[in-house]
Amino acid sequence: MSRLRERFERLRAGRRKALVAYLCVGDPSLDESVALAQAAVRAGADVLELGVPFSDPVADGPVIARAAERALAAGATLPGVLEVARRLRAETDVPLVLFTYANPLLVRTLPRVVAAAREASIDALLVVDLPTEAAGELRLLAAQAGIDVVPLIAPTSTEARARAALSVATGFAYYVSVTGITGSATAPLEAASREAARLSAEHGVPVVVGFGVDSPDKARRAAGPAEGGADGVVVGTAIVKAIEGARSPAEAERAVFDLVKGLRDALDAP
């Protein structure tokens, strides 16, 4: 069974929500990203999304776009991100999702990227700008390598599109709470949570809610009730912002720990 499947089953058995933490890897440096990821895991993150910085992140708001610019300026590349994954895997068995745009994969060719991801013990791939119908080759290669491919579903997805995405989803699916970019302030989180729960129940795949989750209160609202809620929540922009605002590596690690711990506690509270 995949590491992600196992993680979600364990969470479900314990009636707990998954907390998925996104980092823009390489911001401010690859070394720091390892430490920040570990802080997130210590604070209770169940899954890590390792963001590959990209020059033209059209699905991201200004916070993550700035982080990507900093990471690229500091020399981050896809191999660098995979190196971070390798170093994390030596320390923890938390599932690792490579979160990326298509072009860094396509210029290297998909077979090579999938092989490298497997070698770095990446558990899943999430490619923001590769919708279900364009991801066929990737899914095939990933399946052969034992890697999950996580689809995105949006409020604008038709029922047919959602069904198509979920029917090929492995690991989990990511429900985007808002028609917008990352960091959107006003996401209709309760509605997203209900929709995630419905899709998850109908298709038997865990569905988490992301975009716009930046506080314990919003995490609870996005997760929804123990019965009839989402399987988990994703926090991204808030983490990246905490790192951006810190004045030292130690302060960044503390800020990430505190943020993730606050979300964890909120999700676990009865």
Added chain:
Amino acid sequence: MTTLPGSFGAYGGRYVAETLMFALDELEAGARDILRTDEFQRTLGGLLRDYVGRPTALTPAPRLARALDPDGHTLGEVWLKREDLCHTGAHKINNALGQVLLAKRMGKTRVIAETGAGQHGVATATAAALLDLPCEVFMGALDVERQAPNVARMRLLGARVVPVETGSRTLKDAMNEALRDWVTNVASTAYCVGSAAGPHPYPTLVAELQRVIGDEARAQVMGATGALPDAVVACVGGGSNAIGIMRAFLDDDVSLYGVEAAGEGLSTERHAATLTRGRVGVLHGARSYVLCDDDGQIEEAHSISAGLDYPGVGPEHAHLKDTGRVTYLTATDREAVEAVDLVARRVGILVALETAHAFARVADVGRREAARRGRPASVLVCLSGRGDKDLGSIEAWRAAHGGGAR
């Protein structure tokens, strides 16, 4: 129900966030079910005639031909398809008017656009004013500086111009920001893409709206000479004026040439020759050639002309390059500035810097075609736009580099 083809050989497709997929489906349905109706075509045709001023003229340029080939061994007639005579001064209005009219029919209440040189922004602002829709135009902050007259024009037309400060602060970044806005406001907003690039159906939609250039030119050259031209030349940024004039000749024995911007030279990193120097990848929703590094990061393009300063290119051109149907050449900044001078003095037309890239290769095209056909060649040039907007850029370039006539 036929669906528009979503790809050109291995190129094109839709590489966008899931949120946008429904909007692209909706636009494709609009392009299929509304745009192609007689009623829509009649309305658009009326606007193109009475408002844009179509058909645009076809102008012979014998003094230019003689300047480029004094003995007349390689260049016969040179014909200019005068898109500079369109209302707003470039071919961009053909597309903008069609897309804004379609947006209106689809019930959209707001249009957005990206712009490089500002020509597409002006065209969209113009169409939005005519058809009564609010309009916002995203423009790289660098382009806001170097195309100041067009910024003023857009604002006069009632559009909001949003300077984009991210990345290289040029066209690619403007398109990023327009896509972000679209993802956020997708239900109410139509995104009027300015070139034959972007995710399906844009490359097809824009090519269909621009093919009027080639359809007219083909009939006009035939009418004037009784024969087809030997070659057609157009500049290539995203590729809309080029595909617009080329589509009418794809099945003919007519050689087709696209000219990309070589900026400061292909041996430098400062160029925008995507087809000539790029590799296959994904930018702005389509698989095509892109300028990017080994890591897949998009590189900054460079061209003196803001409208060609783009590290991507429409997918149909990628396919036409691979099949060999179109030959893609390049021209440098200096060659473009010199071509502006030459055309101004020999024909009395101040062409856009973008367009000047096409003129910079006309003599070469004549030589190639004459060699191939064993007689002086007749060449049709797509004169995509007028150059008033570029006076500042040309002066600045001369101040920095010297050269060109005075």
